[in-house]
Amino acid sequence: MAKVLIPLAEGFEEIEAVCLIDVLRRAKIEVVIAGVGAINIAGAHDIQIQTECLLSEIHSKDLDMILLPGGWGGTKAMADDPDVMRLLEEMDADKKLIGAICAAPFVLNKAGVLKYNYTCYPSVEEQIREEGYTQEHSVVTDDNIMTSRGPGTAICFGLAIVEKLKDTQTAEALKEGLLAEYC
Amino acid sequence: MAKVLIPLAEGFEEIEAVCLIDVLRRAKIEVVIAGVGAINIAGAHDIQIQTECLLSEIHSKDLDMILLPGGWGGTKAMADDPDVMRLLEEMDADKKLIGAICAAPFVLNKAGVLKYNYTCYPSVEEQIREEGYTQEHSVVTDDNIMTSRGPGTAICFGLAIVEKLKDTQTAEALKEGLLAEYC
Numbered sequence: 001m002a003k004v005l006i007p008l009a010e011g012f013e014e015i016e017a018v019c020l021i022d023v024l025r026r027a028k029i030e031v032v033i034a035g036v037g038a039i040n041i042a043g044a045h046d047i048q049i050q051t052e053c054l055l056s057e058i059h060s061k062d063l064d065m066i067l068l069p070g071g072w073g074g075t076k077a078m079a080d081d082p083d084v085m086r087l088l089e090e091m092d093a094d095k096k097l098i099g100a101i102c103a104a105p106f107v108l109n110k111a112g113v114l115k116y117n118y119t120c121y122p123s124v125e126e127q128i129r130e131e132g133y134t135q136e137h138s139v140v141t142d143d144n145i146m147t148s149r150g151p152g153t154a155i156c157f158g159l160a161i162v163e164k165l166k167d168t169q170t171a172e173a174l175k176e177g178l179l180a181e182y183c
Numbered sequence: 184m185a186k187v188l189i190p191l192a193e194g195f196e197e198i199e200a201v202c203l204i205d206v207l208r209r210a211k212i213e214v215v216i217a218g219v220g221a222i223n224i225a226g227a228h229d230i231q232i233q234t235e236c237l238l239s240e241i242h243s244k245d246l247d248m249i250l251l252p253g254g255w256g257g258t259k260a261m262a263d264d265p266d267v268m269r270l271l272e273e274m275d276a277d278k279k280l281i282g283a284i285c286a287a288p289f290v291l292n293k294a295g296v297l298k299y300n301y302t303c304y305p306s307v308e309e310q311i312r313e314e315g316y317t318q319e320h321s322v323v324t325d326d327n328i329m330t331s332r333g334p335g336t337a338i339c340f341g342l343a344i345v346e347k348l349k350d351t352q353t354a355e356a357l358k359e360g361l362l363a364e365y366c
Contacts, residue, residue, distance in 0.1 A: 152364070155198070
């Protein structure tokens with residue numbers, strides 16, 4: 001069973017984090033929710049989620065993917081966290097999957113793991129790079145890096161990850177069950 | 184400022200609850216997250232949310248709307264909870280807004296507050312009534328009762344509530360910011 005780490009740092013975007021965790025768990029993918037600096041983490045809209053462990057306890061060798069929710073507060077906290085940086089570098093060196101949505105591709109860029117083609121929340125590309133950025137697709141995959149745009153694309157991003165880690169049939173069945181025919 | 188109560192009971196559907204809280208708070212609507220029977224509540228996909236108070240502490244006179252997320256576990260727990268039933272009856276008697284998504288219209292029906300036209304998660308209508316049920320719309324409003332279908336329609340439901348409690352302009356601006364052009 002694939003194992004995916006989703007770190008939550010204070011100020012994370014709640015719709016993005018929860019859509020990703022929920023959709024992946026519906027697909028029977030193991031998701032570890034880890035707190036950056038604390039166990040109880042408040043999102044950008046003050047929804048408190050109790051994580052399952054501290055990010056500092058996580059080893060990249062146990063993971064198949066690391067997946068970052070957006071929200072500027074959470075994104076900046078992750079970009080400043082040495083454990084997030086180390087995990088991203090190790091996962092990329094091992095050619096493992098890395099995902100980020102909304103503002104969080106900024107963190108991948110800072111860690112030097114973002115590939116050429118990517119997407120992110122509109123205007124965040126100004127703090128990453130214009131080249132290679134597209135807003136034409138909800139999800140962009142380049143090599144081992146998957147990126148997506150924002151709250152409204154989070155379910156679709158989850159389904160694209162399910163397709164990658166499991167198969168198209170599982171993703172299609174989930175899409176129908178979620179009533180997300182727009183993905 | 185409008186004040187909306189969102190009760191969480193064990194087994195609630197996390198995407199639905201979090202999309203509704205997040206979208207309403209983006210619109211500067213006051214949202215109270217209250218736990219049914221406990222403060223820390225685990226959702227259907229084992230995401231733990233720390234609520235802000237117990238539902239038993241809430242008085243309907245302080246509220247403008249009560250809004251129920253789905254998930255079968257949470258729905259059944261709410262349908263069995265005397266405080267949920269009492270609040271629904273009081274809100275309806277005062278002609279205040281009541282909303283429910285996915286399986287949760289079942290709770291409104293049990294409390295006797297569901298009006299003729301409604302929607303819900305496909306097949307849940309078999310446990311409510313076929314008459315008046317539609318799957319043609321993401322959101323159905325009949326009198327003071329608003330219903331919606333499932334995780335994939337939760338952002339759109341939140342926007343419809345913003346339009347009702349605030350105005351169309353606020354809802355349209357949020358829709359754009361959320362990248363939810365499919366709503």
